Amino acid sequence: MSSCISPALIRQYLYCPAAAYYTATGQAEPPTERMRKGKEAQREAVEAVAKALGAEQVVHAPRLSGAGICGVVDALLFIRGRPAPLEVKLSKPGRAVPLHHKAQAAAYALAAQAQYGKASPGAYIYYAETGEVKAIPLTRDLAELVKHTAAQIRRMMAGWTPDPRYHPAKCPSCWYRKICGFTQTKVEKI
Numbered sequence: 001m002s003s004c005i006s007p008a009l010i011r012q013y014l015y016c017p018a019a020a021y022y023t024a025t026g027q028a029e030p031p032t033e034r035m036r037k038g039k040e041a042q043r044e045a046v047e048a049v050a051k052a053l054g055a056e057q058v059v060h061a062p063r064l065s066g067a068g069i070c071g072v073v074d075a076l077l078f079i080r081g082r083p084a085p086l087e088v089k090l091s092k093p094g095r096a097v098p099l100h101h102k103a104q105a106a107a108y109a110l111a112a113q114a115q116y117g118k119a120s121p122g123a124y125i126y127y128a129e130t131g132e133v134k135a136i137p138l139t140r141d142l143a144e145l146v147k148h149t150a151a152q153i154r155r156m157m158a159g160w161t162p163d164p165r166y167h168p169a170k171c172p173s174c175w176y177r178k179i180c181g182f183t184q185t186k187v188e189k190i
């Protein structure tokens with residue numbers, strides 16, 4: 001039987017497969033103080049977003065499981081009887097919501113609709129830094145991306161090693177850079 005894959009790992013794999021590899025092999029970055037404080041403050045934000053979206057029910061921090069996906073989402077809203085996960089991020093979205101954020105949200109929506117047996121219209125992401133709420137419709141393309149990524153992660157857990165490349169916009173500020181074997185073939189200029 002195949003194991004269920006967490007939406008957070010799907011997000012991480014799409015950002016950098018090597019980072020997901022480290023997490024999956026027990027070398028995950030520990031939560032920072034900022035992350036811990038953010039989680040403590042998020043209940044209030046969730047209630048405000050749920051009200052603004054007209055949700056009739058809010059479930060805080062439920063574990064969702066279904067369609068080969070499992071994980072704890074910040075909240076599950078019910079809007080016109082349909083489940084819509086809500087993810088809180090401490091960052092800002094940038095000019096467009098990054099694909100790895102969309103895929104994480106879609107993964108929660110896939111799990112929610114399998115668990116509750118009701119079609120999910122998609123998920124929402126609340127970006128605390130800017131106060132924006134972004135709707136992420138559960139499109140066929142996003143659902144396919146989630147399934148494909150989950151399959152790649154299962155391969156990785158079964159022994160396959162991904163082959164990411166050095167990325168100038170990601171690696172210099174990456175927590176894993178000191179241990180990252182995926183960037184060590186790069187010849188440093190002196």
Ligand code: SF4
Binds near residue numbers: 018164172
């Ligand atoms: S250092 Fe670069 S390749 Fe390695 S995990 Fe970080 S982002 Fe990925």
